[in-house]
Amino acid sequence: MTEVGGFELTLWNRTRSRAEEIGVGTVCDTAAKAIEGADVVVTSLFDPTALRQVFLGPDGLVQAADHQVFLETSTAGPDVLTELDETLSLSGSQLIDSPLLGSTGAVLAGSLDIILGCTEAAMESARPVLAALGEARIVGPVGAAARLKLLHNSMLAIVSAATAEMMVAAVAAGIDKSDAFAMLTRISPYMKRREDGFLHEKFDSVSFAMTGVVKDLDLAIDLFHRNGSALPVTALSRELYADAVPKHGHLDMSAVIRRYQN
Template sequence: MPKTKRKTVAFLGLGRMGVRMARRLVDAGHRVTVWNRTPDRAAPLLEAGAASARTPAEAVSGAEVVITMLSDREAVENVLFGPDGAASNLSPGTPLVEMSTIGPEGVRELRDRLPEGTRLLDGPVLGSLPQAEQGALRIFLGGSAEDVSGCEPVLEELGTVVHVGPLGSGAALKLSVNLTFVTATAAVGEALALSDRHGLDSGTVLDALSLTPLGALIDRLRDRVTSPQPPPTGFSLGLADKDLALAVAEGARDDGAVAGALTLLTSARKAGLGDQDLSTIVRHVRSGAQQ
């Protein structure tokens, strides 16, 4: 198999997912320049061969592909349009792959503000830290077929690329996926809280739930919700809260299951659990039911 042609890539945002994704690109031989608001996050990448930039504008200078992987819409806007923002230094025709979860409306607003000629794609991902390390993410890509094909050699180092439609389609699909499994996770908390009230053994309840269509989720949650220690954070509760709020703002019912789960997550975030793993919502719901 011929090697993928090396590209010059700017990677903006080195959170839990971003640092692993950028490392995949470095290890594949791409020329990667990274930027992060907290520069010391880049240290392992620099040791592996990446270059570091002082500003987003500096990072995208000469880049053939630009990737943003940031926490929320505000962060994306600051990195692109703030002081020394990347948008001021993008070369005409540069593909910009926005991989943060900011919703379809946020993506379309970026398109309207970016310099003419910027080839914007939205590419949020399905998967967590192990998939990011292994290059096994599922990338939901929205944009024109021409722009998608130009980015595939880079994105395929990160996982499987699925072109789901025009610009904004990837962002819409990601919200649909996230609202489903986040709401289901909160529902597991309610199921265990109900069983607690009636004196049922948690293991027995989880065994029963594993026989339902939620079985795969229960398998993932079991150790996390039964261990006496908080699990390591993969997908943070605070980001899940942000995503559900975004889903409601983008058209999910404001009186349905998603809105109910959002109430629970917001309560947990305000209780100081925002940096903990999403599965912590199960403990939070159960403890509230026992008060």
């Protein structure tokens, strides 16, 4: 291991070069190797399929788990987390459902808002790592934080799509672009974080890619539909992003504005 910020750190990524590009810690060949001797394991993967592959597949995390705490930060829905928690418990390990709320800047500043699905004892076991990342709070058992994260990302997607729609409509109606953005962010101040996209159409600084938005909306729609909720606005937003993905899926979510311009 290599010490980084007071922690002994090892890394693994399904694409090894991405781990190497970070330039910190020791990069391992397998997920199982990376967690040997670790007290706390932090995982971040794209979707439930990736989680099951990395945890349950050959040289996976479950194979090597031994009385460790797993901070699972992916946005993958509650079902897979409950499944993995039950499997990890057989090794004496604990899974903490720990979605991260905040931008890349918040990660670097250690000022993330972290919601947790776990017990108080599990949170205490991971407290040094959580404190380095930001402010953490428990919202319920495993799965509770994952449900809240889907709610959060759904609302973010809806408001972003609405902002894109109104920006294009405003310019078409002869409203100054800067004035339009100022008015819209008066109602939704959070959108100021995507000024580069909505006001200047610069989408390459990606904190939330369009493909990820569609994936999260699919998870949210599945979750809330199963519980009997009607989601016409969410479903329409999902289609707007999906329509833009073939050309712009790798860009920041503010690129949904392209859907209204094409």
